[in-house]
Amino acid sequence: MRCPLGAGSGHSAAWRRLLLTGTLLAFFPCSASSELPSSASLDPLTEGADAHLPVPRSLEGVLSTSWFRGHEARPEAMIFSPGGLPGPGHTGRETLDTQGSLIIRNVTTRDAGSYTVVLETSRGRRSATEQIQVKASSGGMLLLTFPGNKQGILRSELNYSVILQWVASIEPEPVLRWTFNGRPRGIGERLIIQRLSLEDLGTYVCLAENSQGMYISQPVTVMLPQVIVDPTDPVPIKLKPTLSLSGGPAIALIVAAPVVLVTSAVFTLTWKLRCD
Missing domain, CATH: 2.60.40.10 (Immunoglobulins)
Structure with missing residues (x-):
């Protein structure tokens, strides 16, 4: 029992x-x-x-x-x-x-x-x-990379080594093939780029195939490091000059303003009386 x-x-x-x-x-x-x-x-x-x-x-x-x-x-x-x-x-x-x-x-x-x-x-x-x-899930299997990648983006300087490795365990043991931008690139669980060149920049994928089916890794794109640009100081905005008076001109303008207003009022009143 x-x-x-x-x-x-x-x-x-x-x-x-x-x-x-x-x-x-x-x-x-x-x-x-x-x-x-x-x-x-x-x-x-x-x-x-x-x-x-x-x-x-x-x-x-x-x-x-x-x-x-x-x-x-x-x-x-x-x-x-x-x-x-x-x-x-x-x-x-x-x-x-x-x-x-x-x-x-x-x-x-x-x-x-x-x-x-x-x-x-x-x-x-x-x-x-x-x-x-x-x-495998629709997202594919993760690859181990050196240098490490972030969200499928691996950044490295030229002439440095880059390593991509399949780490998933599948039974029966699969045959592993690598592609670069959709073209065959190599076989085996590890792909090593000895000296990275401009021709090696692109997207890599590993395909694993056995009697049970085919499994596809998540793509890893090899790129150069981002160029860091120093921020520039903003250009100051020049304001339009304003008219300012001081001293004698300012006093003359203050004295003349009431005279102008009184003269304008007298002229307007005289014009209306004549019209009537």
């Missing part, structure tokens, strides 16, 4: 390790007696989705279920033991449902590959292998 994943939480860590070790020793002397046909291949998943690997339901009398990473039931690749305990291959994102199916939360490209389920039944031991395909 399988123990739920959360069961036995009161046991000490040493007790759980002892129980898992005993389970492995009891389980691995005998290999699976026969293989079950794989179920229909799963549709490719996008990073961040949940994967569900079902247990073959055509069997009756299933006593225990265990899961492994890869095509073989190897102790170091065990995800869940027959007793439902996490094994060395458990990443913390795997759980079992009530039927013993494997659920992987928030899959990444590192989760792509094969998974083997081993069933202990009343008629013997059976096994089956499932495949997970994971597509």
Whole structure:
């Protein structure tokens, strides 16, 4: 009978390790007696989705279920033991449902590959292998660069070395190809530009291809450093000169102003009387 994943939480860590070790020793002397046909291949998943690997339901009398990473039931690749305990291959994102199916939360490209389920039944031991395909997110995979890049822009002086490196882990191991402005530039996980020249300025992308599909890195554009221009002092704005009077002219203007006003008033009044 399988123990739920959360069961036995009161046991000490040493007790759980002892129980898992005993389970492995009891389980691995005998290999699976026969293989079950794989179920229909799963549709490719996008990073961040949940994967569900079902247990073959055509069997009756299933006593225990265990899961492994890869095509073989190897102790170091065990995800869940027959007793439902996490094994060395458990990443913390795997759980079992009530039927013993494997659920992987928030899959990444590192989760792509094969998974083997081993069933202990009343008629013997059976096994089956499932495949997970994971597509990279639309943004692509990040590249490790030297010098570092900011938002996909790498700036370097001419004649200095520039290194671009693919760091994502994908199974099966992919073939890596580099492109420069859309044209082939090299192969391998690392692209090294020994002495940067004007002809090397542009956009680089790494393509990773294996039997599961193709993965594309985020583009990195190599550019020269920005030229820093010292700010210039603003040109002062010349105001139009204003008319100013002082001394004698100012006094004459003050005295003349009332005379002008009185004269204008007398002239206006005289003109109206004549018209009447």
